[in-house]
Amino acid sequence: MVYKKQLNDMQKLVLYFVIYSFLGWILETIFALFVLGKFVKRGFLYGPVCPIYGFGAVLIILTLKKFKGKKTKEFFISMIVFSVFEYVVSWLFEMIFHLRWWDYSNDIGNINGRISIAYSVAWGVIGLVFNEKIHPFIESKLDKAKNKMSYEVQKIIVLILPIAILTDFILSSVKYLTRL
Structure with a gap:
């Protein structure tokens, strides 16, 4: 059965945020496995998500929508958007939690070790x-x-998953803030 009623653009972005947060966690975990040679829990949250990747993906989806196929523009816009985003997140985490999740101070051409x-x-x-x-x-x-799920089920998923991530964020924030 194919359902006709579909999620709106905002609801789709919420789903993309969740999906790419999870895929980002997988990417980070594999990267750490190769670099460190062992499994390391990656990310700020308890659960298997890295929201920085979800937010980054949504930013890129929104920013690059009209540049599809213009590869040079896509490259430079991605470079700028992700770098600014990475800098801001690094700064916010350091200001709020007094932690640096990454440090590029030893890299050539770094700015404050954040990018x-x-x-x-x-x-x-x-x-x-x-x-x-x-x-794509x-x-x-x-x-x-989505075509195999009712609209009601889709809406429940779009509601529950971000609430779970938000709850995880609150609990993780409390954990890090109580360390201060």
Whole structure:
């Protein structure tokens, strides 16, 4: 059965946020496994999500929508958007929680250890690949999955998953704030 009524754009963005937060956690976990040679819990939250990736993905979805196929623009816009976002998040975490989740101080061309040229270029490439390949693939799979669910079930999912992440964020924040 294919359901006709679909989620609106904001509800889709909420789902993308959750999906990419989870995929970001997987990416971080695999990266740490290769770099450190062991499993390390990555991210700020208790659960298997890294919201910075979810927010970054939504930012790129919104920012690059009209630049699809213009690869040079996609690359540079991704580089700038992700770098500014990474800098702001790093600064906020340090101001609020007195923690630095990453430090690029030893990298060439870093700014206050929060961002670096190498990671900015990597973000540009990731944004380009994300916009051209990853997001269209995820979007098509999500559309197929949504067509098999009633609108009511979709709305429940869109409501429950962000509430779970928000609850996790609050509990994690309390944990880190009580350390101060």
